[in-house]
Amino acid sequence: MASYDLTQRIAPNLDRHLVFPILEFLQERQLYSDEQILKSKIELLNKTNMVDYAMDIHKSLYHTDDVPQDMVERRAEVVARLKALEEAAAPLVSFLQNPSAVQELRPDKHYNLQMLNDRYQIGPDQIEALYQYAKFQFECGNYSAAADYLYQYRALCTNSERRLSALWGKLAAEILMQNWDIALEELNQLKEKVDDSKNFLSPLSQMQSRIWLMHWNLFIFFNHDNGRTQIIDLFNQDKYLNAIQTNAPHLLRYLATAFIVNKRRRPQFKDFIKVIQQEQYSYKDPITEFLACVYVNYDFDGAQKKMRECEEVILNDPFLGKRLEEGNFSTVPLRDEFLENARLFIFETYCRIHQRIDMGVLAEKLNLNYEEAERWIVNLIRSSKLDAKIDTKTGTVIMEPSHLNVYEQLIDHTKSLSGRTYKLVSQLMEQAQTQAAR
16 A cells, blocks of 8 residues: 555655654554664654654664764754753743733734833844744754744744744644644634735745645644535635645545545535546546546446545545544544445435446445445435335335426526636636735
């Protein structure tokens, strides 16, 4: 299953600290040898300040208690640098730790800067030192302190570019601490900044930022309670979908999974199937191929085969196969949800084509034995009120033809027209804003 692993495509779009949970997962699933994983960890750690962790991995990899001299020297440098930054940021950190003093801060940043300078002799140098101290803490793996200092820094910083950088750092820290609700709030703030046509980002930088944003958000979307719905809402926006099709088609795996496991069929689903069809030459895997088999080619034997492969892909994907909970990976029922809904997709599509279906054939298409298929279909007919019945004598499912009346067709077409109009107006407004900003 290593051939379906997307780590090499995803990792370049993540902060290096966000790659560690993925490597932990791959090591647990044994998709690669321990030696490969440990060497990758050391390579990542060499560009961070987590020297003690790097030393532990080196000892584990080479089965020794000795570490290279350059690691020892690097550790001394990190300790000295941390102490120097701590001293430089100390006046502002002391102020921020005083609740009564913090109450003096106002939404007006220029007032805050003047007040800090007049009353506490805290100026731009100390504020810059706070940013560097927070960034250094993050590189040391102290994500909690980094998140707190970056939050405070954003309240004082007047530089748009630096404030955006702090927002990225805060988002990464909250993801690594698995604070999913807070991480989602940071995500929404960051999305507003990236999409704002008045910001300092060029169109190319905006596209790259959107690609980074979508990769980082995979951690949130498959861990937050409402994430599977929100991934559709975000990824299926035209500007984000364009970014996927241009530079990150592998993200279609996660959007396809979200569509399949979503309990309520989304109105964008038909458009997404067209995207799957368009992009099958640039990217495909068992999950996207499953949708193509069912909705493009009507190849139910192929869909059955792909469904088995999908199960393995999900189990070995770091975002789909496991959930981060309290520092440990624990299995989630996403695989079961996926298989249940995948069978439903096959059943619904197969029933649209055939009026009388042999139960044995249908059981084979659904990867179930005869009794399981019969029980599954009975429950499905009861729960979804399908116009169908089972003829136990002939062992067939008989579908009652159902056609939308003219009023229902009119309602569907009106909804579709309204959605397209909204998209067109949004694009025109965005273009007008961009031109006005120039």
